[in-house]
Amino acid sequence: MPRARTTETADRIRSAALELIAAKGVHQVSLREIAERVGVTKPALYYHFASREELVRSLVQPFIDDVEAVLAPFGPGADARQLLGAYFDVTYRHRDITAMIMREPGILALVDLAAAVGQWRTRMVSMLAGPDPSLAEVVRVQMAIGGLGDCTVVLPGAAGPELREAVLDAVCDLLLIPGPAREP
Amino acid sequence: MPRARTTETADRIRSAALELIAAKGVHQVSLREIAERVGVTKPALYYHFASREELVRSLVQPFIDDVEAVLAPFGPGADARQLLGAYFDVTYRHRDITAMIMREPGILALVDLAAAVGQWRTRMVSMLAGPDPSLAEVVRVQMAIGGLGDCTVVLPGAAGPELREAVLDAVCDLLLIPGPAREP
DNA sequence: GTCTATAACCGGATAGAC
DNA sequence: GTCTATCCGGTTATAGAC
Structure with missing residues (x-):
């Protein structure tokens, strides 16, 4: 070998x-x-x-690619809990990268990937808030997306599955979506 | 010595x-x-x-200072021909710097002087176009200021005094100001 | 005190040998 | 695949001439 x-x-x-x-x-x-x-x-x-830039980009690229692959199957009117669950998973999987980007968002600009990230955030908003959302709706969705990412980074102690459920519950509340079949 | x-x-x-x-x-x-x-x-x-930046700044600073000194005595309602004449003179005096800035306006940002330049342009506009000018008026004044600077650079062959008069005549036409005591 | 030079260090990047 | 050596650009320390 x-x-x-x-x-x-x-x-x-x-x-x-x-x-x-x-x-x-x-x-x-x-x-x-x-x-x-x-x-x-x-x-x-x-x-x-080939360069410093390429090194940094190679760090971020797999995350970007993975997010895009995960988002691809979803379309308008997607189930929020499902979409955000999938997004949580991918964010969690790459939480080292997520953390790096959160610490220094400028990194994305540096490696010319800011546009890509902005795009999938916009896509998620339009999927979850409809084609003509109010500002309030957009805010809630953006908060949900951002906050979800934060949790995967800020709470590294929490085990994945528990964290996942807690985050999704919180996010659904934020989006005014009734939780699915939660027993009292 | x-x-x-x-x-x-x-x-x-x-x-x-x-x-x-x-x-x-x-x-x-x-x-x-x-x-x-x-x-x-x-x-x-x-x-x-002390640094590359300081060298470049030291190139530009005298021009900035000079312009500001020249502009200082003028106030609202200043005579356009007088004000622009004084501005022409200072621009012409520093035409090497003016040329450099025109070629690469980014220089100003580089040495953190873009704000200063923007400011005195605004000041001249308000002095020449009044406190509440229409867009059309602002455009004319900005064109006058910019064009005047261009001429000092683009026409280096022309002798100072002749150029000065020609430019001022043109600028006054642009600003719809009747020339002062010009014989036919 | 003013001015200048030698030498060195750091960071990015490349050529070429092994 | 990895190194040695080298170049370039910016910057600083130090020493020393005038």
Whole structure:
């Protein structure tokens, strides 16, 4: 098994980068630092990532892709609990990335991905609040989406499934949606 | 006369910087290049200017200051020909800087001077178009200010005084102001 | 005190050898 | 895939000439 673990180093670079960025901020971390932590040299990074930007993008991209895949099957009038449940799951799965983005939203602009994120938020709003929502409705949906993401990050102690249910209950209340078959 | 020419080197740096920036753009010029052209080393630049930004600012600042000094005496209802004449003069005096700014307006943002410039343009508009001007009036004044600046730069061949009169005549027409005592 | 230079460090990025 | 070496740009420390 010599060449099977091709991406191993790249992965280690990614995770080192993630840790350091989480600790110090994107602009405060140099490629040298990242390389050192991985135990390689700067140029080695450049073998795996053409630039600093590309490295950061490679951190965020899988999350973006995953969200888009999860959102794809849903359409207008989607069941809120289902849609937001799926969104919770994907957010939770990538909670390290979610946390990074929440700490420094500027990252998205940096790697030219802000538009994508804005788009799926808008899509979710239109699916959940209808085609011509009032401001109040939009606000509630945006709060729901944002708050849901926050919880996956801010409450890392909570086990996934419990957190999931608690968040979805709260979000449905926020959206004035009666919970489904909850026994008293 | 030992210490009289204190700022000489700083001036040479400024003028070298100005030339190179005019030729290649602000962001395309390195301090090394500037230093070389002056015949000193990079660190020598740093003695005179704390940073790249400060160097650029020192290029622009005298112009800003001069404009503000010139504008100060004027108030609401100022005579347009007089005000614009004074503004022409100051623009013409600093036409090298004016040209640089026109080529790359971003420079102002870079050195945090965009606000200042915006302000005196607004001031001139309110002085010349009154407190509650129509859009049409504002447009004419802004065109006058901008066009006047352009002429000092675009027509470097023309001698100052002739250019001045020609520009002022044109500007007064633009502002629908009858020229003062012009014989037929 | 004014001015300048040498040398060095940091960060990003690339070439080329192993 | 990884390194050594190198370049560039910005910046600073230090030392020293005038």
